[in-house]
Amino acid sequence: MAMFENLSDRLSDTLKKISGKASLSEANIQDSLREVRMALLEADVALPVVKDFIEQVKQRALGQEVNRSLNPGQQFLKIVQAELEKVMGEQNESLNLAAQPPAIILMAGLQGAGKTTSAAKLSRYLGEREKKKVMVVSADVYRPAAIEQLKTLAGEVGAEFFPSDISQKPVAIVNAAIDSAKKKFVDVLIVDTAGRLAVDDEMMAEIKQIHAAANPIETLFVIDAMIGQDAVNTAKAFNDALPLTGVILTKVDGDARGGAALSVRQITGKPIKFLGVGEKTDALEPFHPERIASRILGMGDVMSLIEDVERKVDKKKADKLAQKIAKGKGFDLEDLRDQLQQMNNMGGMAGLMDKLPGMGNMAQMVQQQNVTSQFDQMDAIISSMTPKERRNPDILNGSRKRRITVGSGTTIQDLNRLLKQHKQMGKMMKKMKGKGMQNMMRGLGGAMGGGMGGGPGGSMPPMGGLPPGGFPRR
Known part of the structure; x- marks a missing residue:
């Protein structure tokens, strides 16, 4: 996650x-504290x-809490961490959907903040993770494109779409959508509203009317993190006009x-309830x-990493691989390709590294070395083989290797490096009884006692069978 990159570097050093x-x-x-203060101001945190943050940390650090502890430095770090959590809200606040169905969620925010996309992402989240039947409706009668966009996205995420058009009044659209949602036994109705380029009275009056008609259980304010300080001021203006229940950043x-x-x-x-971390609907x-x-x-x-693995690793494939290795059959190149694809699903190598203790800098190194293109190259090499060659790489002789490298636009060295990595990963899979990605991440979670920037607390299995020292630069 690019967010906090600079702040994280500064604070880690301090x-x-x-x-x-x-x-x-x-x-x-x-x-x-002076350095922490500078780091926070540079990160565009409101003065x-x-x-308040510096004052709280100072009170606690100069009090008995630090001096009496066996390791004052670590204790100071813990205070900073606790106070950071407090500033952001201490714990995750989930959506409150305890209403007579349909539970209505109203999306508010300025134009371009990502309301429509967030409505679709939220539909997918509620459908997949909370098993809810979701309907979406657009009350944005100023931009026909917004209605079309929501319709397309609803189709992508499997949500019901309630049609609306620019000749209607927003309040009438909302009332009709609520009726339809009741008839279709929908659990959650998400209402997307019009944004403006700036906070204005007309817009506020309209959204207040929509709010009164919909009587939503959640009113979520969508803001673009990239506008920094302005984001907070806008949130304050909306919060004065509407009873917000949370924020999507x-x-x-x-x-x-x-x-x-x-x-x-x-x-x-108001608590931040969700972060939008990319273009895709998930x-x-x-x-x-x-x-x-x-x-x-x-x-x-590590917690988010393990949740990612639980959600994104294909359980059937993992079990199949485990059984295969238990029966004494080796880990072949088809299996390697599966593992690479699963790693990509979890945000690739840099995405994994980012969540591991003390590995933030590694994530940047991995990005610089452009590991994603290395994965693509490995995929291309394996795709250029016949099924027989993938299952049994030992049969690869000189002429077969030449054919594969020409077919994938790579060199013999690239192919030999892949074969070496495959062998290393095969050995690791044997040790882990073939559970692959799932066990590997679990192992990392356990091994990482995670000292401050001190790297892993335990020994780290070679990620994806990468050669020692990572990939050579190309």
């Missing part, structure tokens, strides 16, 4: 300096939030600062302050 110290003086603490993958995420809660008093994550705080401080986010 806290690494202090966390090793056996005793802390007031001067040490003041110096560190009142920074002031979008485009966090494009914002390296992350100030909005750290300011919204304190300034509006790129919506529940917001967990404790996990984000851990990531900001370079301590990884």
Whole structure:
């Protein structure tokens, strides 16, 4: 996740300096706090939030809490982490859907913040993870394209779409959609509303009318993280006009600062419930302050990683591979391709590294070395083989290798490197009884005691059978 990249680097360095110290003086603490303050301001965190945060950390750090502890440096780090969590809301706040069906969710926000896309992502999230029947409707009568876009996205995510058009009044659309949702026994109705380029009275009056007609159980404010400080001011204006219940912060993958995420809660008093982390309809994550705080401080986010694995690893394939290896049949190149695809599903190598304790810098290295294109290359090589060759790479002689490299546009060295990696991974799979990606991530979760930037607490299995030292630069 690009968000917090700069902040994370700055804070990790500052806290690494202090966390090793056996005793802390007031001067040490003041110096560190000055650096933390600068880092937060540079990350575009709102000034009142920074002031409160620094004050809270200072009170606790200069109190008995740090001096009495056996490891004052680590204790200081824990205080910073706890206070970061507090600023963002301490725990994940899920949607409240306890209403007579349909539970209505109203999406509000400025134009271009990502309301329509977020409505679709939320439909998919509720359908897949909460097993809800969802209907979406657009009350944006100013942009016919918005209605069309919602219709297309609803089709993609398997939600019911209630048609509306620009000749109708928004309140009439909402009332008709509620009637239809009741008749179709829909669990959740998501209402997408019109945005404007700036907060204006006319827009506020209209959304208040829609809110009164819909009486939603959740009113979610959608904001673009990339507008930084402005995001928080807009949220405040909406919060004064509407009884907001939560916030969806979008485009966090494009914002390296992350100030909005750290300011919204304190300034509006409303929790961030979801983060939009990419273009795809599955790129919506529940917001967990404790996990984000851990990531900001370079301590990884193993919980999210394990949840990712649980959700995205193909259980049938994993079991099939386990049985195959249990029967003494080797790990062949078809299996390797499956593992590479599963890794890609989880955001590729950099996405995995990003969530591992002390591996944030590694994620950047991996991105620089452009591992994704390496994966694509490996995939191309395996695709250029015959099924027989994939099942039994030992039969690859000189002429077969030449045919494969010409077919995949690669070199003999690329092919030999792939075969070597495949052998290494085969050995690892044997040890892990073939459970592959699932066990590997579990193992990492356990092995990572995760000291501050100190890298893994245990020994790390070779990721995807990568050669020692990673990929050579190309």
